[in-house]
Amino acid sequence: MTEPPFELEPIGEVRTPFETSDEAPRQGLEGEEPTHGEIVLAPAFEPGLEGIEDGETVDVLWIADEADRSVLRVRDGERGVFSTRSPHRPNPICVTTCRVRAVDGRRLAVSGVDMLDGSPVVDLKAPLE
Template sequence: MTDHSFEIDPIGVVRTPFERPADTPKQGVNEATEGEVVLSREYEPGLEGLTSGDSIDVLWLADDADRSTLRVRDGERGVFSTRSPHRPNPICRTTCRVRAVDGTRLAVTGVDMLDESPVVDLKAPMR
């Protein structure tokens, strides 16, 4: 296989009340937990058009995940058939509801990430 490796630089971080993996909900979209996505200043123009009430997919890295995991749930499932953060490339997606946009800060509801998790992209959900 040809080497197609590349770097992904975070565009910001997410602020949440969760300090330990055991504290995080299983699915953020099902939770009312509030948090904040804080982007680096140079990405502020990319927030144009986002308003309160919008949904946004936050792509983030589970930087403490076990990257060697290929089976989960006591070996019952392959990791690619789950939303487990433990995977070869721990890129995670959480759909959040935007509460407010203030400069480089998005106040959101529905977080399920650890505090200070790196954010790598924001995307409008498929419609």
């Protein structure tokens, strides 16, 4: 991990109702109706979930694996991509805050999903206090 490019290995994936980007909301927890989904970790990473409790929020880092990584300007060229949260960006790591509804082994039922179904998850973090 000391020299670029840095390799990310998914820790799991997220299951959501959204098959296309038109269906996915901008940010799941901000919408009028909570969106429900499930984060499923690979078995090796289950010990990392210890201490995550129902009702807490968790920051989900995931890869927009269909992103166009050549994009630097958006909105007809008026805005630089780094002043937005567009998934199309040089390193398409997205951050979504979800609320944990239940923990069952290596599965987290969550609300607030805005990812496409099957998106690779690379990290989960406690939110900043």
